[in-house]
Amino acid sequence: MTPQLETRYVFTITARIGEVTSAGEIGTGVRRIIPITGGEVRGEQVNGKVLPFGADFQIIRPNELIELEAKYAFETDDGAVVYVENKGLRFGPVELLQKLKRGEPVDPKLIYFRTVPKFETGSEKYRWLMENLFIASAARHADRVVIDVHQVL
Template sequence: MVPQLATKYVFTITARVGAVTSAGETGHGVRRIIPILGGEVTGAITGKVLPFGADFQIVRPDELIDLEAKYAFETDDGAVVYVENRGIRFGPAELLEKLKRGEAVDPKLIYFRTVPKFETGQERYRWLMQRIFVASAARHPDRVVVDVHEVL
């Protein structure tokens, strides 16, 4: 018998983000780069998002956004964890336009899901590399909030 899938909430990453830089239409869509300025980690792991890294996005013609964020956080006990988070964001065109202008949008109206992967050399957090995680996220004008869930 195959085990049933379920998820369990583990922690939240709140990443403060900077202004969007656009490389323009690349043939795959519009390439956007959003710097990660810092933030916090709360829940089963606590710490701070380090002030470097970025979210590298492709905005397709239908406004579906492919996301690939690369950054790191440091736990309160000094471990550094590298994060590579891929996913998609999609919703009604008028709401996505509001997000692009930096306006607030109810996160429940936007589909924003990711698959974060973690790397660390700290033994006490190696379990992050031995599990699969999925996340539900929300984009706010100045930050992205990512609720990370372990797939059981």
């Protein structure tokens, strides 16, 4: 019998984003920096607000494969601060990725956008975020990124 890997949905991070800054072609792709300006976290065990700092640092490869690394933090409703480092990939048909780059709407189901968030906090209540692995499915919209976080059981 093949071993099964199970996950459990835990919360959704909605990160509002600002204007894209590009450092241009760096030899391995185009470096982009997208500021994180706020947002919210909603779930059964974790609720709060995304703090208005941090950014998503991306490299867009020549085939439009996007490697991303976001670094930011959120504060829970009960005052704990949680640092987030979220690495991932976004890929799909070139014409749809170009629409996303222009800020045009694209059905998220047509884009592969998966991430591996890692959390750090000094809060005992949320220590479990550091003691487990998580994967996420995300969707890019013109003004925000919506990240559905799942705990790997």
